[in-house]
Amino acid sequence: MNQEYWDETVGKLYEEGKAHWLTMRHQGRVYVMLGEQRTE
Numbered sequence: 001m002n003q004e005y006w007d008e009t010v011g012k013l014y015e016e017g018k019a020h021w022l023t024m025r026h027q028g029r030v031y032v033m034l035g036e037q038r039t040e
Helices: 003-008 010-015 019-023
Strands: none
Touching (some): 003 010
């Protein structure tokens, strides 16, 4: 891991008391919901 990048981004949030923002950021994940087609 690049230490400079960590210090400038994530580490800065911890120092400023904003660590809760890490869970709110968009992480670029794609979710696919699998299921079955309903038949009536």
